[in-house]
Amino acid sequence: QLDHLEEIGAEWGLSFGDLDTQGVECRFHKCLDSILGGAETLPLSGARVAGCLHIPYVLQDHSNCVLIETLTALGAEVTWSSCSLTAFPGGKSLNMILDDGCDLTTLVHEKFLQYLKDIKGISEETTTGAHHLYKAFHEGRLKVPAINVNDSVTKFKFDNYYGCRESLVDGNNCATDVMLAGKVAIVAGYGDVGKGCAESLRSYGARILVTEIDPINALQAAIAGYEHFSVMPEDAIVCNINHFNVGIDVAWLKANAKQAVNVKPQVDRFTIPSGRHIILLAEGRLVNLGCATGHPSFVMSCSFANQVLAQIALWTTPGKFPLGVHMLPKELDEEVARAHLAQLNVKLTELSTEQSEYLDIPVQGQIKASHYRC
Numbered sequence: 089q090l091d092h093l094e095e096i097g098a099e100w101g102l103s104f105g106d107l108d109t110q111g112v113e114c115r116f117h118k119c120l121d122s123i124l125g126g127a128e129t130l131p132l133s134g135a136r137v138a139g140c141l142h143i144p145y146v147l148q149d150h151s152n153c154v155l156i157e158t159l160t161a162l163g164a165e166v167t168w169s170s171c172s173l174t175a176f177p178g179g180k181s182l183n184m185i186l187d188d189g190c191d192l193t194t195l196v197h198e199k200f201l202q203y204l205k206d207i208k209g210i211s212e213e214t215t216t217g218a219h220h221l222y223k224a225f226h227e228g229r230l231k232v233p234a235i236n237v238n239d240s241v242t243k244f245k246f247d248n249y250y251g252c253r254e255s256l257v258d259g260n261n262c263a264t265d266v267m268l269a270g271k272v273a274i275v276a277g278y279g280d281v282g283k284g285c286a287e288s289l290r291s292y293g294a295r296i297l298v299t300e301i302d303p304i305n306a307l308q309a310a311i312a313g314y315e316h317f318s319v320m321p322e323d324a325i326v327c328n329i330n331h332f333n334v335g336i337d338v339a340w341l342k343a344n345a346k347q348a349v350n351v352k353p354q355v356d357r358f359t360i361p362s363g364r365h366i367i368l369l370a371e372g373r374l375v376n377l378g379c380a381t382g383h384p385s386f387v388m389s390c391s392f393a394n395q396v397l398a399q400i401a402l403w404t405t406p407g408k409f410p411l412g413v414h415m416l417p418k419e420l421d422e423e424v425a426r427a428h429l430a431q432l433n434v435k436l437t438e439l440s441t442e443q444s445e446y447l448d449i450p451v452q453g454q455i456k457a458s459h460y461r462c
Protein backbone atom coordinates (compact mmCIF):
# COMPACT_ATOMS: atom_id res chain seq x y z
CA GLN A 89 0.00 0.00 0.00
CA LEU A 90 1.29 3.50 -0.80
CA ASP A 91 0.87 4.76 2.79
CA HIS A 92 3.02 1.81 3.97
CA LEU A 93 5.78 3.09 1.68
CA GLU A 94 5.30 6.52 3.23
CA GLU A 95 5.82 4.92 6.67
CA ILE A 96 9.03 3.25 5.49
CA GLY A 97 10.06 6.53 3.98
CA ALA A 98 9.47 8.28 7.28
CA GLU A 99 11.77 5.73 8.97
CA TRP A 100 14.45 6.71 6.44
CA GLY A 101 13.66 10.41 6.88
CA LEU A 102 12.39 10.41 3.29
CA SER A 103 9.10 11.26 1.67
CA PHE A 104 8.03 10.81 -1.91
CA GLY A 105 8.83 14.46 -2.49
CA ASP A 106 12.44 13.81 -1.48
CA LEU A 107 12.82 10.80 -3.71
CA ASP A 108 15.35 11.35 -6.44
CA THR A 109 12.91 10.47 -9.17
CA GLN A 110 14.18 13.19 -11.51
CA GLY A 111 16.13 10.94 -13.87
CA VAL A 112 13.70 8.05 -13.91
CA GLU A 113 10.56 10.18 -13.75
CA CYS A 114 11.41 12.42 -16.71
CA ARG A 115 12.54 9.41 -18.74
CA PHE A 116 9.41 7.49 -17.90
CA HIS A 117 7.01 10.31 -18.66
CA LYS A 118 8.96 11.26 -21.82
CA CYS A 119 8.52 7.69 -23.00
CA LEU A 120 4.78 7.82 -22.39
CA ASP A 121 4.36 11.32 -23.86
CA SER A 122 6.10 10.20 -27.05
CA ILE A 123 3.79 7.21 -27.31
CA LEU A 124 0.51 8.68 -26.09
CA GLY A 125 1.03 11.85 -28.14
CA GLY A 126 -0.67 14.04 -25.52
CA ALA A 127 -3.87 12.00 -25.63
CA GLU A 128 -6.95 14.02 -24.50
CA THR A 129 -8.68 11.48 -22.25
CA LEU A 130 -6.66 9.64 -19.59
CA PRO A 131 -6.25 6.11 -21.01
CA LEU A 132 -6.55 4.34 -17.65
CA SER A 133 -9.62 6.19 -16.33
CA GLY A 134 -11.76 3.66 -14.47
CA ALA A 135 -8.98 1.09 -14.22
CA ARG A 136 -8.37 -0.28 -10.70
CA VAL A 137 -4.88 -1.80 -11.02
CA ALA A 138 -3.68 -4.25 -8.36
CA GLY A 139 0.10 -4.30 -8.62
CA CYS A 140 2.06 -7.22 -7.18
CA LEU A 141 5.77 -6.58 -7.74
CA HIS A 142 8.92 -6.56 -5.64
CA ILE A 143 9.32 -3.47 -3.47
CA PRO A 144 13.07 -3.32 -2.81
CA TYR A 145 13.80 -2.69 0.85
CA VAL A 146 15.54 0.62 0.19
CA LEU A 147 13.09 3.39 -0.68
CA GLN A 148 15.64 5.06 -2.95
CA ASP A 149 14.73 2.43 -5.52
CA HIS A 150 12.22 4.78 -7.12
CA SER A 151 11.38 2.80 -10.24
CA ASN A 152 8.39 1.28 -8.43
CA CYS A 153 7.27 4.68 -7.18
CA VAL A 154 7.50 6.18 -10.67
CA LEU A 155 5.53 3.22 -12.07
CA ILE A 156 2.79 3.78 -9.48
CA GLU A 157 2.81 7.55 -10.09
CA THR A 158 2.62 7.00 -13.86
CA LEU A 159 -0.35 4.61 -13.62
CA THR A 160 -2.21 7.08 -11.43
CA ALA A 161 -1.21 10.01 -13.69
CA LEU A 162 -2.84 8.04 -16.53
CA GLY A 163 -6.10 7.83 -14.57
CA ALA A 164 -5.84 4.50 -12.77
CA GLU A 165 -6.60 3.78 -9.11
CA VAL A 166 -3.75 1.62 -7.77
CA THR A 167 -3.18 -0.78 -4.88
CA TRP A 168 0.35 -2.11 -4.55
CA SER A 169 2.14 -4.79 -2.62
CA SER A 170 4.98 -7.26 -2.93
CA CYS A 171 2.47 -9.91 -1.93
CA SER A 172 -1.08 -10.16 -3.14
CA LEU A 173 -3.74 -7.59 -2.32
CA THR A 174 -7.12 -7.48 -4.03
CA ALA A 175 -9.36 -4.99 -2.16
CA PHE A 176 -9.62 -1.27 -2.95
CA PRO A 177 -10.88 1.55 -0.77
CA GLY A 178 -14.66 1.78 -0.73
CA GLY A 179 -15.10 -1.97 -1.14
CA LYS A 180 -14.37 -1.82 -4.89
CA SER A 181 -12.45 -4.76 -6.30
CA LEU A 182 -9.61 -4.85 -8.83
CA ASN A 183 -10.34 -4.87 -12.55
CA MET A 184 -6.72 -5.03 -13.80
CA ILE A 185 -3.70 -7.07 -12.61
CA LEU A 186 -0.06 -5.99 -12.95
CA ASP A 187 1.84 -9.06 -11.82
CA ASP A 188 5.33 -10.46 -11.30
CA GLY A 189 5.56 -14.24 -11.20
CA CYS A 190 1.81 -14.81 -11.53
CA ASP A 191 1.39 -14.65 -7.74
CA LEU A 192 -1.67 -12.39 -7.75
CA THR A 193 -3.05 -13.98 -10.94
CA THR A 194 -2.88 -17.44 -9.31
CA LEU A 195 -4.43 -16.18 -6.08
CA VAL A 196 -7.43 -14.63 -7.87
CA HIS A 197 -7.92 -17.71 -10.09
CA GLU A 198 -7.79 -20.04 -7.08
CA LYS A 199 -9.21 -18.12 -4.10
CA PHE A 200 -11.01 -14.97 -5.33
CA LEU A 201 -12.88 -16.29 -8.36
CA GLN A 202 -15.65 -13.74 -7.76
CA TYR A 203 -13.31 -11.01 -9.02
CA LEU A 204 -12.52 -12.71 -12.34
CA LYS A 205 -15.61 -11.40 -14.15
CA ASP A 206 -14.51 -7.75 -13.56
CA ILE A 207 -10.85 -8.19 -14.50
CA LYS A 208 -10.14 -7.02 -18.06
CA GLY A 209 -6.46 -7.92 -18.27
CA ILE A 210 -3.21 -9.14 -16.73
CA SER A 211 0.30 -7.90 -17.54
CA GLU A 212 3.11 -10.21 -16.39
CA GLU A 213 6.64 -9.04 -15.60
CA THR A 214 8.87 -12.09 -15.58
CA THR A 215 9.90 -15.29 -17.39
CA THR A 216 8.53 -17.70 -14.80
CA GLY A 217 5.27 -15.79 -14.60
CA ALA A 218 4.95 -15.91 -18.38
CA HIS A 219 5.59 -19.69 -18.30
CA HIS A 220 2.78 -20.04 -15.73
CA LEU A 221 0.41 -17.98 -17.91
CA TYR A 222 1.08 -20.10 -21.03
CA LYS A 223 0.67 -23.31 -19.01
CA ALA A 224 -2.60 -22.08 -17.46
CA PHE A 225 -3.91 -21.11 -20.91
CA HIS A 226 -2.91 -24.45 -22.50
CA GLU A 227 -4.64 -26.27 -19.62
CA GLY A 228 -7.80 -24.15 -19.96
CA ARG A 229 -7.35 -22.53 -16.51
CA LEU A 230 -6.64 -18.93 -17.63
CA LYS A 231 -9.84 -16.85 -17.45
CA VAL A 232 -8.47 -13.36 -18.27
CA PRO A 233 -6.53 -12.07 -21.34
CA ALA A 234 -2.86 -11.45 -20.54
CA ILE A 235 0.17 -9.72 -22.00
CA ASN A 236 3.58 -11.32 -21.47
CA VAL A 237 5.67 -8.21 -20.78
CA ASN A 238 8.77 -10.32 -20.12
CA ASP A 239 9.27 -11.20 -23.76
CA SER A 240 9.40 -7.64 -25.01
CA VAL A 241 13.02 -7.28 -26.07
CA THR A 242 13.28 -4.07 -24.04
CA LYS A 243 12.38 -6.17 -21.01
CA PHE A 244 14.11 -9.53 -21.18
CA LYS A 245 17.31 -8.36 -22.93
CA PHE A 246 17.72 -5.34 -20.59
CA ASP A 247 16.23 -6.42 -17.26
CA ASN A 248 16.99 -10.17 -17.32
CA TYR A 249 20.41 -9.88 -18.94
CA TYR A 250 21.91 -6.46 -18.21
CA GLY A 251 19.95 -6.02 -14.94
CA CYS A 252 21.16 -9.31 -13.43
CA ARG A 253 24.64 -8.58 -14.80
CA GLU A 254 24.72 -5.74 -12.25
CA SER A 255 22.43 -6.78 -9.42
CA LEU A 256 23.62 -10.39 -8.86
CA VAL A 257 27.10 -9.31 -7.80
CA ASP A 258 25.57 -6.40 -5.88
CA GLY A 259 23.59 -8.95 -3.86
CA ASN A 260 26.62 -11.17 -3.23
CA ASN A 261 28.84 -8.24 -2.26
CA CYS A 262 26.25 -6.72 0.11
CA ALA A 263 25.70 -10.13 1.74
CA THR A 264 29.20 -11.57 1.96
CA ASP A 265 31.79 -9.15 0.58
CA VAL A 266 33.62 -12.34 -0.47
CA MET A 267 36.10 -11.62 -3.24
CA LEU A 268 34.95 -13.20 -6.48
CA ALA A 269 38.34 -13.24 -8.22
CA GLY A 270 39.85 -16.72 -8.28
CA LYS A 271 36.66 -18.43 -7.06
CA VAL A 272 34.77 -21.07 -9.09
CA ALA A 273 31.19 -19.96 -9.77
CA ILE A 274 28.51 -22.32 -11.07
CA VAL A 275 25.67 -20.78 -13.03
CA ALA A 276 22.70 -23.14 -13.36
CA GLY A 277 20.87 -22.18 -16.52
CA TYR A 278 22.28 -20.11 -19.36
CA GLY A 279 19.30 -18.06 -20.42
CA ASP A 280 19.20 -14.28 -20.38
CA VAL A 281 19.64 -14.16 -16.59
CA GLY A 282 22.36 -16.82 -16.66
CA LYS A 283 24.21 -15.01 -19.43
CA GLY A 284 24.22 -11.77 -17.45
CA CYS A 285 25.28 -13.53 -14.23
CA ALA A 286 28.08 -15.51 -15.90
CA GLU A 287 29.37 -12.44 -17.72
CA SER A 288 29.60 -10.31 -14.58
CA LEU A 289 31.09 -13.08 -12.42
CA ARG A 290 33.73 -13.69 -15.09
CA SER A 291 34.48 -9.96 -15.29
CA TYR A 292 35.36 -10.10 -11.56
CA GLY A 293 37.85 -12.92 -12.22
CA ALA A 294 35.75 -15.90 -11.14
CA ARG A 295 36.09 -19.16 -13.10
CA ILE A 296 32.65 -20.05 -14.44
CA LEU A 297 30.97 -23.44 -14.79
CA VAL A 298 27.55 -23.58 -16.42
CA THR A 299 24.87 -26.28 -16.19
CA GLU A 300 22.15 -26.46 -18.83
CA ILE A 301 19.39 -28.78 -20.08
CA ASP A 302 18.92 -27.05 -23.40
CA PRO A 303 21.48 -28.05 -26.05
CA ILE A 304 21.30 -24.64 -27.74
CA ASN A 305 22.00 -22.72 -24.53
CA ALA A 306 24.64 -25.28 -23.53
CA LEU A 307 26.34 -24.75 -26.89
CA GLN A 308 26.12 -20.98 -26.39
CA ALA A 309 27.79 -21.39 -22.96
CA ALA A 310 30.54 -23.57 -24.44
CA ILE A 311 31.14 -21.14 -27.33
CA ALA A 312 31.29 -18.31 -24.80
CA GLY A 313 34.12 -20.23 -23.09
CA TYR A 314 32.26 -21.58 -20.00
CA GLU A 315 32.58 -25.23 -18.66
CA HIS A 316 30.39 -27.87 -16.73
CA PHE A 317 30.43 -29.17 -12.65
CA SER A 318 30.77 -32.01 -9.70
CA VAL A 319 31.37 -31.49 -5.86
CA MET A 320 30.40 -28.49 -3.65
CA PRO A 321 33.55 -27.20 -1.80
CA GLU A 322 33.79 -25.97 1.83
CA ASP A 323 31.84 -22.74 2.50
CA ALA A 324 30.41 -22.66 -0.99
CA ILE A 325 28.09 -19.65 -1.31
CA VAL A 326 24.73 -20.74 -2.72
CA CYS A 327 22.16 -18.26 -3.98
CA ASN A 328 19.14 -18.11 -6.25
CA ILE A 329 18.11 -15.38 -8.67
CA ASN A 330 15.06 -17.15 -10.12
CA HIS A 331 11.67 -15.63 -9.36
CA PHE A 332 10.64 -18.54 -7.09
CA ASN A 333 12.85 -20.21 -4.49
CA VAL A 334 12.65 -23.61 -6.17
CA GLY A 335 16.21 -23.55 -7.51
CA ILE A 336 17.83 -24.57 -4.22
CA ASP A 337 16.66 -27.45 -1.98
CA VAL A 338 16.46 -25.30 1.18
CA ALA A 339 14.14 -27.86 2.82
CA TRP A 340 16.90 -30.52 2.48
CA LEU A 341 19.47 -28.13 3.95
CA LYS A 342 17.22 -27.32 6.93
CA ALA A 343 16.24 -31.00 7.48
CA ASN A 344 19.77 -32.44 7.15
CA ALA A 345 22.08 -29.74 8.49
CA LYS A 346 23.84 -30.65 11.75
CA GLN A 347 23.85 -26.94 12.55
CA ALA A 348 22.44 -23.71 11.06
CA VAL A 349 23.89 -20.34 12.08
CA ASN A 350 22.37 -17.01 11.04
CA VAL A 351 25.56 -15.07 10.32
CA LYS A 352 23.69 -11.83 9.54
CA PRO A 353 20.34 -10.92 7.95
CA GLN A 354 19.93 -12.90 4.69
CA VAL A 355 23.10 -14.96 5.31
CA ASP A 356 22.84 -18.46 6.88
CA ARG A 357 25.67 -21.01 7.28
CA PHE A 358 24.70 -24.69 7.36
CA THR A 359 26.91 -27.56 8.57
CA ILE A 360 25.96 -30.49 6.32
CA PRO A 361 26.36 -34.19 7.32
CA SER A 362 29.82 -34.41 5.74
CA GLY A 363 30.96 -31.66 8.12
CA ARG A 364 31.43 -29.21 5.31
CA HIS A 365 29.61 -25.87 5.32
CA ILE A 366 27.23 -24.23 2.86
CA ILE A 367 26.48 -20.51 2.99
CA LEU A 368 22.94 -19.73 1.80
CA LEU A 369 21.92 -16.21 0.78
CA ALA A 370 18.44 -14.67 1.09
CA GLU A 371 17.01 -18.01 2.34
CA GLY A 372 17.20 -19.26 -1.25
CA ARG A 373 15.01 -16.42 -2.54
CA LEU A 374 15.94 -13.81 -5.19
CA VAL A 375 19.42 -12.82 -4.04
CA ASN A 376 19.55 -9.49 -5.90
CA LEU A 377 16.37 -8.28 -4.17
CA GLY A 378 16.87 -10.10 -0.86
CA CYS A 379 20.46 -8.99 -0.32
CA ALA A 380 20.52 -5.79 -2.40
CA THR A 381 17.99 -3.53 -4.16
CA GLY A 382 17.49 -5.48 -7.37
CA HIS A 383 18.15 -3.94 -10.75
CA PRO A 384 19.13 -0.31 -11.22
CA SER A 385 16.21 1.95 -12.11
CA PHE A 386 17.33 2.44 -15.74
CA VAL A 387 16.52 -1.14 -16.75
CA MET A 388 13.41 -1.09 -14.56
CA SER A 389 12.29 2.01 -16.46
CA CYS A 390 12.46 -0.10 -19.66
CA SER A 391 10.56 -2.98 -18.03
CA PHE A 392 7.95 -0.78 -16.41
CA ALA A 393 7.36 1.26 -19.57
CA ASN A 394 6.34 -2.07 -21.12
CA GLN A 395 4.10 -2.77 -18.11
CA VAL A 396 2.32 0.59 -18.49
CA LEU A 397 1.89 0.10 -22.25
CA ALA A 398 0.49 -3.38 -21.63
CA GLN A 399 -2.00 -2.03 -19.08
CA ILE A 400 -3.10 0.70 -21.51
CA ALA A 401 -3.41 -1.79 -24.41
CA LEU A 402 -5.49 -4.25 -22.36
CA TRP A 403 -7.71 -1.53 -20.83
CA THR A 404 -8.34 0.59 -23.93
CA THR A 405 -8.37 -2.01 -26.71
CA PRO A 406 -9.76 -5.20 -25.13
CA GLY A 407 -11.02 -6.37 -28.52
CA LYS A 408 -7.44 -6.82 -29.70
CA PHE A 409 -6.67 -9.23 -26.83
CA PRO A 410 -8.99 -12.24 -26.74
CA LEU A 411 -8.49 -14.80 -23.97
CA GLY A 412 -4.86 -15.94 -24.25
CA VAL A 413 -1.30 -14.73 -23.67
CA HIS A 414 -0.15 -11.95 -26.01
CA MET A 415 2.94 -9.83 -26.65
CA LEU A 416 3.19 -6.09 -27.18
CA PRO A 417 3.77 -5.16 -30.84
CA LYS A 418 7.41 -4.73 -31.93
CA GLU A 419 6.86 -1.07 -32.80
CA LEU A 420 6.02 -0.31 -29.15
CA ASP A 421 9.13 -2.28 -28.11
CA GLU A 422 11.17 -0.04 -30.40
CA GLU A 423 9.40 3.05 -29.01
CA VAL A 424 10.43 2.09 -25.46
CA ALA A 425 14.06 1.76 -26.60
CA ARG A 426 13.87 5.01 -28.59
CA ALA A 427 12.56 6.90 -25.56
CA HIS A 428 15.51 5.74 -23.43
CA LEU A 429 18.32 6.60 -25.89
CA ALA A 430 18.42 10.28 -24.97
CA GLN A 431 19.07 9.37 -21.33
CA LEU A 432 22.35 7.76 -22.48
CA ASN A 433 23.09 10.61 -24.93
CA VAL A 434 22.74 8.21 -27.84
CA LYS A 435 21.74 9.60 -31.24
CA LEU A 436 20.02 7.10 -33.53
CA THR A 437 21.09 6.90 -37.18
CA GLU A 438 18.14 7.39 -39.53
CA LEU A 439 17.73 5.50 -42.79
CA SER A 440 17.86 7.62 -45.93
CA THR A 441 14.89 7.27 -48.24
CA GLU A 442 17.08 5.29 -50.67
CA GLN A 443 18.22 2.91 -47.90
CA SER A 444 14.66 2.58 -46.59
CA GLU A 445 13.40 1.58 -50.05
CA TYR A 446 16.33 -0.79 -50.63
CA LEU A 447 15.87 -2.50 -47.22
CA ASP A 448 12.06 -2.22 -47.38
CA ILE A 449 12.13 -0.84 -43.80
CA PRO A 450 10.12 2.29 -42.87
CA VAL A 451 12.41 5.14 -41.73
CA GLN A 452 10.60 5.44 -38.37
CA GLY A 453 10.31 1.65 -37.92
CA GLN A 454 9.21 -1.06 -37.33
CA ILE A 455 12.91 -1.77 -37.97
CA LYS A 456 13.02 -5.47 -37.11
CA ALA A 457 10.59 -8.31 -37.85
CA SER A 458 8.23 -9.15 -34.95
CA HIS A 459 9.93 -12.54 -34.35
CA TYR A 460 13.44 -10.96 -34.08
CA ARG A 461 14.80 -11.40 -30.50
CA CYS A 462 18.11 -9.42 -30.77
Ligand SMILES: NC(=O)C1=CN([C@@H]2O[C@H](COP(=O)(O)OP(=O)(O)OC[C@H]3O[C@@H](n4cnc5c(N)ncnc54)[C@H](O)[C@@H]3O)[C@@H](O)[C@H]2O)C=CC1
Nearest residue numbers: 214215216248277279280281299300301302305329330331
Ligand atom coordinates in the same frame (compact mmCIF):
# COMPACT_ATOMS: atom_id res chain seq x y z
N1 LIG B 1 15.92 -11.75 -9.89
C1 LIG B 1 15.66 -10.98 -10.93
O1 LIG B 1 15.82 -9.75 -10.90
C2 LIG B 1 15.18 -11.60 -12.19
C3 LIG B 1 14.77 -12.92 -12.17
N2 LIG B 1 14.29 -13.50 -13.31
C4 LIG B 1 13.91 -14.92 -13.19
O2 LIG B 1 15.09 -15.68 -13.48
C5 LIG B 1 14.71 -16.97 -14.02
C6 LIG B 1 15.43 -17.19 -15.36
O3 LIG B 1 14.95 -16.21 -16.27
P1 LIG B 1 15.48 -16.22 -17.80
O4 LIG B 1 16.96 -16.33 -17.85
O5 LIG B 1 14.81 -15.08 -18.48
O6 LIG B 1 14.84 -17.59 -18.32
P2 LIG B 1 15.33 -18.45 -19.58
O7 LIG B 1 14.23 -19.41 -19.85
O8 LIG B 1 15.83 -17.53 -20.63
O9 LIG B 1 16.63 -19.24 -19.02
C7 LIG B 1 16.52 -20.28 -18.09
C8 LIG B 1 17.52 -21.36 -18.57
O10 LIG B 1 17.61 -22.36 -17.57
C9 LIG B 1 17.70 -23.60 -18.24
N3 LIG B 1 17.29 -24.65 -17.28
C10 LIG B 1 16.03 -24.98 -16.92
N4 LIG B 1 16.07 -25.99 -16.00
C11 LIG B 1 17.39 -26.27 -15.79
C12 LIG B 1 18.10 -27.20 -14.97
N5 LIG B 1 17.44 -28.04 -14.18
N6 LIG B 1 19.46 -27.19 -15.00
C13 LIG B 1 20.14 -26.33 -15.82
N7 LIG B 1 19.54 -25.42 -16.63
C14 LIG B 1 18.17 -25.41 -16.61
C15 LIG B 1 16.80 -23.49 -19.46
O11 LIG B 1 17.17 -24.41 -20.46
C16 LIG B 1 17.05 -22.03 -19.88
O12 LIG B 1 18.06 -21.94 -20.84
C17 LIG B 1 13.18 -16.93 -14.12
O13 LIG B 1 12.64 -17.47 -12.93
C18 LIG B 1 12.87 -15.42 -14.16
O14 LIG B 1 11.55 -15.15 -13.73
C19 LIG B 1 14.21 -12.82 -14.51
C20 LIG B 1 14.60 -11.50 -14.56
C21 LIG B 1 15.12 -10.79 -13.41
Ligand SMILES: Nc1ncnc2c1ncn2[C@@H]1O[C@H](CO)C(=O)[C@H]1O
Nearest residue numbers: 142144213214247331381382383391
Ligand atom coordinates in the same frame (compact mmCIF):
# COMPACT_ATOMS: atom_id res chain seq x y z
N1 LIG C 1 14.67 -3.12 -8.43
C1 LIG C 1 13.60 -3.86 -8.81
N2 LIG C 1 12.34 -3.42 -8.57
C2 LIG C 1 11.26 -4.16 -8.97
N3 LIG C 1 11.36 -5.33 -9.64
C3 LIG C 1 12.61 -5.79 -9.91
C4 LIG C 1 13.78 -5.10 -9.51
N4 LIG C 1 14.87 -5.82 -9.93
C5 LIG C 1 14.39 -6.91 -10.58
N5 LIG C 1 13.03 -6.89 -10.57
C6 LIG C 1 12.10 -7.84 -11.20
O1 LIG C 1 12.07 -9.10 -10.54
C7 LIG C 1 11.44 -9.98 -11.49
C8 LIG C 1 11.68 -11.40 -11.10
O2 LIG C 1 10.79 -11.69 -10.04
C9 LIG C 1 11.97 -9.56 -12.80
O3 LIG C 1 11.76 -10.13 -13.88
C10 LIG C 1 12.47 -8.17 -12.66
O4 LIG C 1 11.79 -7.31 -13.55
